[in-house]
Structure formats: C-alpha cells, structure tokens
Amino acid sequence: MFAKLARTGFLIAVLGVAGCNQKSMTDFVPEGANKQLPEKVLAEMRAKGMNRNAPIVGRIFKEENVVEVWKQKTNGRYEVIATYPICRYSGKLGPKYTEGDRQAPEGFYTVRPGQMNPKSGYHLSFNIGYPNAYDRANGRTGSNLMVHGACSSSGCYSMNDPQIEEIYAFARDAFKGGQTEFQIQAFPFRMTAANMARYRNDPNYDFWKMLKVGYDNFEITKVPPKVDVCEKRYVFNQVAPDGQSFNPTGACPMSTTPDPLKVAYGAYQKTYDAAFASAINTSTPAPKASIAGVKEASVVSDWSKRRARGERVTIEPPSMNHDGTVTENTERMGRIDSPLGRKMAALDAEKAAKKRAEEQKLAMIAAAKAEKERAKAEALAAKEAAKNKAAQPVETTATVAADATAPATDAQTADNGDGSRLSQIKKKLFGMFGG
Structure with missing residues (x-):
C-alpha cells in the first residue's frame, strides 16, 4: 500500500x-x-x-x-x-x-x-x-x-x-x-x-x-x-x-x-497512547538538559557576541537554570584567538601596565610621605629630650665645696694612717697656743 x-x-x-x-x-x-x-x-x-x-x-x-x-x-x-x-x-x-x-x-x-x-x-x-x-x-x-x-x-x-x-x-x-x-x-x-x-x-x-x-x-x-x-x-x-x-x-x-495513511496513523497512535500511559509510571533515566527557550538563547547569544568581539568571557557559554538564574563557570575564562581577540588582549595588557605604573607611583608617594613623617617624629622626639634635660637640677660649686669640708668618715680616717692623725693634733695645738 x-x-x-x-x-x-x-x-x-x-x-x-x-x-x-x-x-x-x-x-x-x-x-x-x-x-x-x-x-x-x-x-x-x-x-x-x-x-x-x-x-x-x-x-x-x-x-x-x-x-x-x-x-x-x-x-x-x-x-x-x-x-x-x-x-x-x-x-x-x-x-x-x-x-x-x-x-x-x-x-x-x-x-x-x-x-x-x-x-x-x-x-x-x-x-x-x-x-x-x-x-x-x-x-x-x-x-x-x-x-x-x-x-x-x-x-x-x-x-x-x-x-x-x-x-x-x-x-x-x-x-x-x-x-x-x-x-x-x-x-x-x-x-x-x-x-x-x-x-x-x-x-x-x-x-x-x-x-x-x-x-x-x-x-x-x-x-x-x-x-x-x-x-x-x-x-x-x-x-x-x-x-x-x-x-x-x-x-x-x-x-x-x-485514507490509507489516516487509517495506519490512527492504529499507530492508539498503540502509542497506551505505551505512553504505561511509561509515565515506569522508572526511566532522568531527562537531559534542554534549552530554556528564547531567554536562555538570548543569554548565550550575548555571550557569543562578546566572545566574537574578543572580550574575555567564560570558556563555556552560560546556562540558565529552571528558576531563571544563570550559571557561569568564572573559574575558566579566556578569549577567542582572533585578530579582535589579540587586539583586546593588547589593550588589556596596556591597561594593566598603566595600572601597575600608577600603583608604583602611588606606592612611591606613600613611601616618601611615610619617610617625611618619620623624620618629623624623630625631630620632635629629639626636641622633647633636650627640653627634659634642661629642666633637670644642676650641681652647684657650694654643694661641691660643702662636700669637700665634710668630716671624714671613719674609714677615710683609718685610711689616712698615723701621719694624718699627727697633722690634726698639730693643728689643734696651733689653735690653742697660737702658731
């Protein structure tokens, strides 16, 4: 037929x-x-x-x-x-x-x-x-x-x-x-x-x-x-x-x-319907991932456009989840090897170099400022030390003289020996009888 x-x-x-x-x-x-x-x-x-x-x-x-x-x-x-x-x-x-x-x-x-x-x-x-x-x-x-x-x-x-x-x-x-x-x-x-x-x-x-x-x-x-x-x-x-x-x-x-096809299709569909009803209640492998309509297509299309422009994007395209959120593996990033990709890479390298130079310049300015602050702090410390030193009491000549005429201690007398004692006796005699 x-x-x-x-x-x-x-x-x-x-x-x-x-x-x-x-x-x-x-x-x-x-x-x-x-x-x-x-x-x-x-x-x-x-x-x-x-x-x-x-x-x-x-x-x-x-x-x-x-x-x-x-x-x-x-x-x-x-x-x-x-x-x-x-x-x-x-x-x-x-x-x-x-x-x-x-x-x-x-x-x-x-x-x-x-x-x-x-x-x-x-x-x-x-x-x-x-x-x-x-x-x-x-x-x-x-x-x-x-x-x-x-x-x-x-x-x-x-x-x-x-x-x-x-x-x-x-x-x-x-x-x-x-x-x-x-x-x-x-x-x-x-x-x-x-x-x-x-x-x-x-x-x-x-x-x-x-x-x-x-x-x-x-x-x-x-x-x-x-x-x-x-x-x-x-x-x-x-x-x-x-x-x-x-x-x-x-x-x-x-x-x-x-007509022949209509009849054959009707018989085929009847068998299919019974098999479908049975399959619903049968344990089967889990479905594989499918595209979530136009929304996911648009998300991936945007990724493709950015990739074609040579931008750095995720290696794998993004995927939309059932709840509408988007998953991207940002641990694996890169750009397509193309003239645009190489141009974008060169621009990125230039930006990175400028950023490093600016960071180095700011670091040098910060270091110079820190050195200036350190020198200023040292100068203030020295000035404060001099001020404190000037405020301390100074030993006078009278004090030194008093110390010189103070009686000798027993130890000192003992250390002078007999000669010293004789001298002292003579001085007393001279005082008593004139000398």
Missing part, C-alpha cells in the same frame, strides 16, 4: 528526482571530494535491494548522538544503510532560536546540491538549510548551520573526517542518480512513548510533539513525509485543495490526509 504511494511520488514530493545537469555536478564535486563508498557498504546496499544512486534521507538524534543515512529500496520504501556517532554538537536538546545561541537545529530541512561544500574549512560539509520556512515564520535566526567534519562545533553537527566522507559520498551518489534534494530530519531523541513520557514536563515539549507527527509518518510509511508550514507550525502529508497552498504565516487550508 505505502510502496504504491511512494512510487506515485506523492509522499516523496519533497525529494523530487528531476535530473541535475552535468555542470552542476562537476561544480559541486571537484577533485578531492570523490572518495567512494567502501565495498562493504555497497554489498549491503545490494543485499537490501538498493541502487547505488538511489535517493537518501538523513536522520539526526541528539540524545542518542547518531546520524543515520536511509536509502530508498526498489520498492520505494527507505531503510537505514549507515549509522554514525556524532563527534560533537553544541548546545542542548531543543531547537535553535537565535543567531549565536550555539544550538544545533531541530526540525525538517532540505539539502540541495548548491549546499554541498567540498572546499569546507571543516574538511567537507553541507548546509542543512536553516532557517527553513517554519524557522522564518517564527522569527528564528541563524546561518551556516552544517553537518561537517573536523569534530568541532559551534551550532553544527560535527563528524570526524572519515565519517563525513562517507555521508558526503551518499549524498553525491544520490544527486548523480537524479535526486534534486534530500531531507534532513533532526530530532532531540528517538520519539518513542518512553522518551516522550520522560520529557513531558520539558519547556520544549509542545515543539517536540509537533515534530513527532512527522517522525511518526516516517515510521509508518518508511518514506520521507511531505512537509509544509502554515499558521507557523509544521504539517505533514497534507493535501491542499486545488488552487490553494500552504502559507507559513497564514491560515492552514482545509487539507486532507490520504
């Missing part, structure tokens, strides 16, 4: 297969980006009934940290052909809101040959097409969001070089086979009942419920869904009446869903 739908081209309208001209192919795949898929992968493709140049679709799961490549089989349905661990993606679970929030996007995106970059500074890359119609309708901004090599990310999905070479080869071969664009489905996690129950209280839950409709359509049909946007939301596999179209910011037309 769904294979027939796929062959009619309705459900793969987003993956139109009109041929590319030779010029576009040689332009976007120059020498150096022609690494071929390993024979092991080619053998698996043959075993699964896949043509080497058949269309592809990419799926990304943040929490599971994987990129999957799905390839169309001869029956029109898709099956996974390769899975790669993501080397690095920046930000948290949740969509990208604004330029500089360092969030890797979530949603449904389209990649065309012109978005492939074999001369990327990150080995190889392709732009996933952010912002798409949904992002623009909701005022979300950002640019140059890639899947690329070099294992370095500031808002992209980064792989190691051998992985991006294979992913690039899958896309290149599909374009050569006539596919004009392929779909990238980027999700926070595999949208199972258990995972949705885990994140039911997350601020991004309503957005994820909307993405889940597209996820479910793919799970049911194994064909990339037709994606449109109206009333600022995604709609999947909807058929608008003749003469009407989907306006991203306008009212949705009275669209319909093909």
Whole structure:
C-alpha cells in the first residue's frame, strides 16, 4: 500500500528526482571530494535491494548522538544503510532560536546540491538549510548551520573526517542518480512513548510533539513525509485543495490526509497512547538538559557576541537554570584567538601596565610621605629630650665645696694612717697656743 504511494511520488514530493545537469555536478564535486563508498557498504546496499544512486534521507538524534543515512529500496520504501556517532554538537536538546545561541537545529530541512561544500574549512560539509520556512515564520535566526567534519562545533553537527566522507559520498551518489534534494530530519531523541513520557514536563515539549507527527509518518510509511508550514507550525502529508497552498504565516487550508495513511496513523497512535500511559509510571533515566527557550538563547547569544568581539568571557557559554538564574563557570575564562581577540588582549595588557605604573607611583608617594613623617617624629622626639634635660637640677660649686669640708668618715680616717692623725693634733695645738 505505502510502496504504491511512494512510487506515485506523492509522499516523496519533497525529494523530487528531476535530473541535475552535468555542470552542476562537476561544480559541486571537484577533485578531492570523490572518495567512494567502501565495498562493504555497497554489498549491503545490494543485499537490501538498493541502487547505488538511489535517493537518501538523513536522520539526526541528539540524545542518542547518531546520524543515520536511509536509502530508498526498489520498492520505494527507505531503510537505514549507515549509522554514525556524532563527534560533537553544541548546545542542548531543543531547537535553535537565535543567531549565536550555539544550538544545533531541530526540525525538517532540505539539502540541495548548491549546499554541498567540498572546499569546507571543516574538511567537507553541507548546509542543512536553516532557517527553513517554519524557522522564518517564527522569527528564528541563524546561518551556516552544517553537518561537517573536523569534530568541532559551534551550532553544527560535527563528524570526524572519515565519517563525513562517507555521508558526503551518499549524498553525491544520490544527486548523480537524479535526486534534486534530500531531507534532513533532526530530532532531540528517538520519539518513542518512553522518551516522550520522560520529557513531558520539558519547556520544549509542545515543539517536540509537533515534530513527532512527522517522525511518526516516517515510521509508518518508511518514506520521507511531505512537509509544509502554515499558521507557523509544521504539517505533514497534507493535501491542499486545488488552487490553494500552504502559507507559513497564514491560515492552514482545509487539507486532507490520504485514507490509507489516516487509517495506519490512527492504529499507530492508539498503540502509542497506551505505551505512553504505561511509561509515565515506569522508572526511566532522568531527562537531559534542554534549552530554556528564547531567554536562555538570548543569554548565550550575548555571550557569543562578546566572545566574537574578543572580550574575555567564560570558556563555556552560560546556562540558565529552571528558576531563571544563570550559571557561569568564572573559574575558566579566556578569549577567542582572533585578530579582535589579540587586539583586546593588547589593550588589556596596556591597561594593566598603566595600572601597575600608577600603583608604583602611588606606592612611591606613600613611601616618601611615610619617610617625611618619620623624620618629623624623630625631630620632635629629639626636641622633647633636650627640653627634659634642661629642666633637670644642676650641681652647684657650694654643694661641691660643702662636700669637700665634710668630716671624714671613719674609714677615710683609718685610711689616712698615723701621719694624718699627727697633722690634726698639730693643728689643734696651733689653735690653742697660737702658731
């Protein structure tokens, strides 16, 4: 049933297969980006009934940290052909809101040959097409969001070089086979009942419920869904009446869903609802961190702007807590190594040198003042000492004379010997009889 739908081209309208001209192919795949898929992968493709140049679709799961490549089989349905661990993606679970929030996007995106970059500074890359119609309708901004090599990310999905070479080869071969664009489905996690129950209280839950409709359509049909946007939301596999179209910011037309898909989706949803109810009462791993909406995106965006200006900021971007407070690791600070960063560093060094010189000057002034105060204190002390000395009593000549005529002590008399006593007797006799 769904294979027939796929062959009619309705459900793969987003993956139109009109041929590319030779010029576009040689332009976007120059020498150096022609690494071929390993024979092991080619053998698996043959075993699964896949043509080497058949269309592809990419799926990304943040929490599971994987990129999957799905390839169309001869029956029109898709099956996974390769899975790669993501080397690095920046930000948290949740969509990208604004330029500089360092969030890797979530949603449904389209990649065309012109978005492939074999001369990327990150080995190889392709732009996933952010912002798409949904992002623009909701005022979300950002640019140059890639899947690329070099294992370095500031808002992209980064792989190691051998992985991006294979992913690039899958896309290149599909374009050569006539596919004009392929779909990238980027999700926070595999949208199972258990995972949705885990994140039911997350601020991004309503957005994820909307993405889940597209996820479910793919799970049911194994064909990339037709994606449109109206009333600022995604709609999947909807058929608008003749003469009407989907306006991203306008009212949705009275669209319909093909009956076979409607029936299959209803049965799928019934099973899901039961599993979800059961999962709520089951012990599951704690949810991972997710972005706290536009407020946190703005905080991180401001950090990115200051970092781009070469200012000294925290090494890791700030994070907003559930209570609205912001956490920053100020123990690890630095600035980006760039012309602006080096200029800011030079200005900081100049300011630091001026500050040190001023501190030294103030220290010298303080030392001179202290020395002056010390000398003044010493002078006052000397003056006070002289004053005290002048106020003390002085020994007079009379006192000295009195001391000289004072009777000799017994010890003194004894020390003078007999000669002294005779002399004294003579003096007495002379006094009595004249002398």
